[in-house]
Amino acid sequence: MAGRLEGKVAFITGAARGQGRAHAVRMAQEGADIIAIDICKQIDSVQIPLSNPEDLAETADLVKNLDRRIFTAEVDTRDFDALKAAVDAGVEEFGRLDVIVANAGIGNGGQTLDKTGEPDWNDMIAVNLSGVWKTVKAGVPHILAGGNGGSIILTSSVGGLKAYPHTGHYVAAKHGVIGLMRTFAVELGAQNVRVNSVCPTNVNTPLFMNEGTMKLFRPDLENPGPDDMKVVGQMMHTLPIGWVEPEDVANAVLFLASDEARYITGVALPVDGGSCLK
Numbered sequence: 001m002a003g004r005l006e007g008k009v010a011f012i013t014g015a016a017r018g019q020g021r022a023h024a025v026r027m028a029q030e031g032a033d034i035i036a037i038d039i040c041k042q043i044d045s046v047q048i049p050l051s052n053p054e055d056l057a058e059t060a061d062l063v064k065n066l067d068r069r070i071f072t073a074e075v076d077t078r079d080f081d082a083l084k085a086a087v088d089a090g091v092e093e094f095g096r097l098d099v100i101v102a103n104a105g106i107g108n109g110g111q112t113l114d115k116t117g118e119p120d121w122n123d124m125i126a127v128n129l130s131g132v133w134k135t136v137k138a139g140v141p142h143i144l145a146g147g148n149g150g151s152i153i154l155t156s157s158v159g160g161l162k163a164y165p166h167t168g169h170y171v172a173a174k175h176g177v178i179g180l181m182r183t184f185a186v187e188l189g190a191q192n193v194r195v196n197s198v199c200p201t202n203v204n205t206p207l208f209m210n211e212g213t214m215k216l217f218r219p220d221l222e223n224p225g226p227d228d229m230k231v232v233g234q235m236m237h238t239l240p241i242g243w244v245e246p247e248d249v250a251n252a253v254l255f256l257a258s259d260e261a262r263y264i265t266g267v268a269l270p271v272d273g274g275s276c277l278k
């Protein structure tokens, strides 16, 4: 049976690990070839280690093991020229582009907005908002050149739909992603390019599952672990969960990328265990 993305090519940012890797694998399972980029080095304001070249190589192996092709490049989404060069080279190799998943993102800081420092603010907006715009800008000419339409998915967050304390710059960037998504949707709709967002709640990736978040969730404990965080995480959701897995978000992204969603555009889809109901 043909896969849901058979013969298609998807460009994914932040693909070395976490949700980006899950998107690459899930789409490859459904027949897509993948153009995968990731920064594979550190950004100073980010407290947790970002990806490394081995992570991106592991994503490549996972895709190749599914008998799909993958083009990888170490690129910072803040660098438009490098992004464009990478996606141009990937499309040169695979011959087309159908799907863009602007997923790369960071967490930093952890202060209330009035105490947030400018380096944290600037990096946050540069990666989580401007990087998303640059990703689409770099990729969309190839989708348009194909003349077959396409699907673009921008990773926002529940933090793009409502506010959380201690991460206002993240909330601002993710609300901005929804604005980008809606504008691209109206600008590209006539060419049959659909543009949507996914809005995940907490996801079991290094961005969430780290010491800093555990301490933020459980300031009452000296050395909180995942089980301690889960108690608080459950209070955020309608379903009895503290977080979702990267594959849960990948399934939503796959749906939006596939023809099953052919008339869905301009939507901010929560993958949130009912968090938005609270």
Ligand SMILES: NC(=O)c1ccc[n+]([C@@H]2O[C@H](COP(=O)([O-])OP(=O)(O)OC[C@H]3O[C@@H](n4cnc5c(N)ncnc54)[C@H](O)[C@@H]3O)[C@@H](O)[C@H]2O)c1
Pocket (backbone or CB within 6 Å): 013, 014, 015, 016, 017, 018, 019, 020, 037, 038, 039, 040, 041, 050, 051, 075, 076, 077, 078, 103, 104, 105, 106, 127, 131, 155, 156, 157, 158, 199, 200, 201, 202, 203, 204, 205, 206, 207, 208
């Ligand atoms: N984990 C969560 O709880 C959660 C919740 C809602 C939304 N999100 C969003 O999901 C997306 C994916 O995050 P994740 O949970 O997989 O975290 P993650 O840290 O595991 O993965 C993020 C990836 O993006 C890469 N990256 C960061 N900055 C980059 C840049 N400038 N250029 C290229 N690559 C860059 C990192 O190296 C890393 O591989 C992010 O946009 C994040 O904001 C995460």
